[in-house]
Structures are given as C-alpha cells and as structure tokens.
Amino acid sequence: MKNKLLSTSLAVAVITLISNSPNVLALESTPNDSENNFYFIEVLEQNLDYxxxxxxxxxxxxxxxxQNKQNENPAxxxxxxxxxLKEEIIKRGIESNIINANGKLMYPDLGISTYSYGDLPIVKTKLGTNEKKVFNESLSKGVAVLAAGKSAMSYYKNYYSGGxxxxxxxxxxxxWMAFSSASVAGADYSRRFGIAHENDFPSSALARSMDLYNNNIGISYGPKIKAFAGNADLYHSMALKMINTAVKNGExxxxxxxxxxxxxxxxxxxxxxxxK
Structure with missing residues (x-):
C-alpha cells in the first residue's frame, strides 16, 4: 500500500480496493490540510482497475x-x-462522480462527445476484459493506444466509404496501429493490445486474420511516422498520407x-x- 500526495480541491479520500469485487472501492473521507491544500490518497494500486x-x-x-508531462520532462x-496518470485518473474519477460517495464505480454518462467507433476499442463502455488487462499493465501506453484508436475513427470516414x-x-x-506504435506505446504493446481487442470482440477467423495483418502493416509504419513527432500537424498529415497510399497500393x-x-x-x- 502506498501513500500518494495530491494537490486538489477534492475532499480527501482513502480508497481501498475490495479484493473480491474489482468494480467496488471502499471510500472514506479524512480531514484535509487547509494550509498546504495537500491530500493523501492511499490506494492498493497494484489491484485497482484503472x-x-x-x-x-x-x-x-x-x-x-x-503528452504535457513528457514535454515538461523528456527524461x-x-x-x-x-x-x-494514476493520480490524475483517480482525481478525475472522483471529480466526475465515477467513484461515488459509496465507493462504487458508477459508469455515468458524462456527456462526453461520442463518435462512431466501429470495431476499435473505445473509452466509453466497450473495453473488453483482455483489453483492460493489457491497459492496466501501463497506463501511459494504454492511454496512447486508446487515443490513437479515437484518432483513427475520427479520420477514416473522411478518407473511405464503407467500413x-x-x-x-x-x-x-x-x-490506429501506426499512430499507436509511433507513440509512447511502441510496437510490442500496440500489437498485444490489438490481439487483446480481437480476443474480446471475436468475429470470423477471416476477419481476425485481416485485422491482425493490417495491424502489423500499420505498426511497420510507426517509425516513419514517429520521425515527424515534433510537428503535430505534419505528424498527422504524413501518417494519413502514408497509410492512404499503402491501402491504394495493395499493402x-x-x-x-x-x-x-x-x-x-x-x-x-x-x-x-x-x-482522397
């Protein structure tokens, strides 16, 4: 069990995972330090389902x-x-009433803008058991993979009809995999997340073979796209150009x-x- 020091306007909470129920947290308010505005959140982090x-x-x-934290400290x-990220996720979870006064994960509709996500992993009610397991191995990599999936979903309908x-x-x-592997997630983690997704949402053997094949092609473009990481606009435009050309060329x-x-x-x- 670890003590985490957070600066936040939230009421102080001691959060302890109830071992026999991964979706239930015991929440207990404790006095705050008004002078420093610091609060301790004590968490069984190794078991918490982030x-x-x-x-x-x-x-x-x-x-x-x-990304801001990485830019502030490249090392x-x-x-x-x-x-x-663990601290930030807990803080946002409490602020958004995802973790309620009774300590339960409520999964509320937060009014977040939704997209047509197709068959990619999303950040709203559709992460499978295997995806969650891989995500919880590394929050920084997991967040990058999901953000990459959301970007892919926001772009593809502008480039192709069908789906x-x-x-x-x-x-x-x-x-999805090109953006993901070019990020902090890297090739190996991105590939394992893609496999976890196929395991959680199985389709036909042929569809699985297709998705994993295309995932690997996307991953192969990761290093080329990463070369443009210093320029956000160029990074996205080059990724879109490379993948679009690869599709048209039969890769x-x-x-x-x-x-x-x-x-x-x-x-x-x-x-x-x-x-296009």
Missing amino acids: ASIVENLDIESLESYS ISEDELNNL EDDNADAFRHSL MRRFYGTDIGRKTSLVKTNSTGAK
Missing part, C-alpha cells in the same frame, strides 16, 4: 495531460509517468468491396471507396 475508470473519461484530455521514466471488411476497415486498423488486406463482392480469402486492398 481501465474501468478511464473508459468513462475523455481519453483525448488524458492523452494531452500525458521521465515510464513508471514516473504511470504514477502521475467493414473492406478498404475502409483496412485503413482504420492500420492507421493491406480485405475480403469485401463493391468491386469484388465478398471473398472467402484475403485479397489486396486498392482505391475502391477512396475519397
């Missing part, structure tokens, strides 16, 4: 927080960044399209359905 809190928070805001370690088992699907998965795989109907094996992608 993923179940995060899926109710604005992932873009959390990713921005993580920050993964453990240091994870600890900062399932086709060129649009290939573009979406590859872009990804699909088994459906208006030009081919529905196949029983994977075929190369092309420009069918492309809007």
Whole structure:
C-alpha cells in the first residue's frame, strides 16, 4: 500500500480496493490540510482497475495531460509517468462522480462527445476484459493506444466509404496501429493490445486474420511516422498520407468491396471507396 500526495480541491479520500469485487472501492473521507491544500490518497494500486475508470473519461484530455508531462520532462521514466496518470485518473474519477460517495464505480454518462467507433476499442463502455488487462499493465501506453484508436475513427470516414471488411476497415486498423506504435506505446504493446481487442470482440477467423495483418502493416509504419513527432500537424498529415497510399497500393488486406463482392480469402486492398 502506498501513500500518494495530491494537490486538489477534492475532499480527501482513502480508497481501498475490495479484493473480491474489482468494480467496488471502499471510500472514506479524512480531514484535509487547509494550509498546504495537500491530500493523501492511499490506494492498493497494484489491484485497482484503472481501465474501468478511464473508459468513462475523455481519453483525448488524458492523452494531452500525458503528452504535457513528457514535454515538461523528456527524461521521465515510464513508471514516473504511470504514477502521475494514476493520480490524475483517480482525481478525475472522483471529480466526475465515477467513484461515488459509496465507493462504487458508477459508469455515468458524462456527456462526453461520442463518435462512431466501429470495431476499435473505445473509452466509453466497450473495453473488453483482455483489453483492460493489457491497459492496466501501463497506463501511459494504454492511454496512447486508446487515443490513437479515437484518432483513427475520427479520420477514416473522411478518407473511405464503407467500413467493414473492406478498404475502409483496412485503413482504420492500420492507421490506429501506426499512430499507436509511433507513440509512447511502441510496437510490442500496440500489437498485444490489438490481439487483446480481437480476443474480446471475436468475429470470423477471416476477419481476425485481416485485422491482425493490417495491424502489423500499420505498426511497420510507426517509425516513419514517429520521425515527424515534433510537428503535430505534419505528424498527422504524413501518417494519413502514408497509410492512404499503402491501402491504394495493395499493402493491406480485405475480403469485401463493391468491386469484388465478398471473398472467402484475403485479397489486396486498392482505391475502391477512396475519397482522397
């Protein structure tokens, strides 16, 4: 059990995970130090299910927080960044009433803008058991993967029509993994998260093969995209250009399209359905 020192306007809370129920927390108010405005939150961090809190928070805001901490201290370690995110997630969870006065994770509708997420992991009610397990291994990497997924979902409909088992699907998965692997998440963690997603939301064997193939192609573009990380606008525009070109050049795989109907094996992608 660790003591965490937080500066916040929240009432002080001592949060202890109830071991036989991963979604229930025991919450107890304690006096605050008004002079320093510091509060202690004592947490069984090794067991707390941060993923179940995060899926109710604005992932873009959390990713921005993580990026700011990395920019402030380029030498920050993964453990240091994870600890900062743990504190921030707990604080936001209490502020947003995700953790209520009775200590339960309430999963409220926070009014966060929602998107059409398709089959990618989201930050609102759709993280699976395996995804949560991988997420909780490293909060900094998990936040980066989810933010990358949200970015991919926000872009793909502007680039392709369709969306399932086709060129649009290939573009979406590859872009997700390209953004993710170019981030602090890296290639290995991104790949494992992608596999966890397929395990949590199984489809046909052919669809799984397609998604994992396209994930790996996206990951292969991570180092090329990372080279533009210092310029946010160029970073996104180059990623979109590279992945779009790769889809049109047949680097990804699909088994459906208006030009081919529905196949029983994977075929190369092309420009069918492309809007740009």
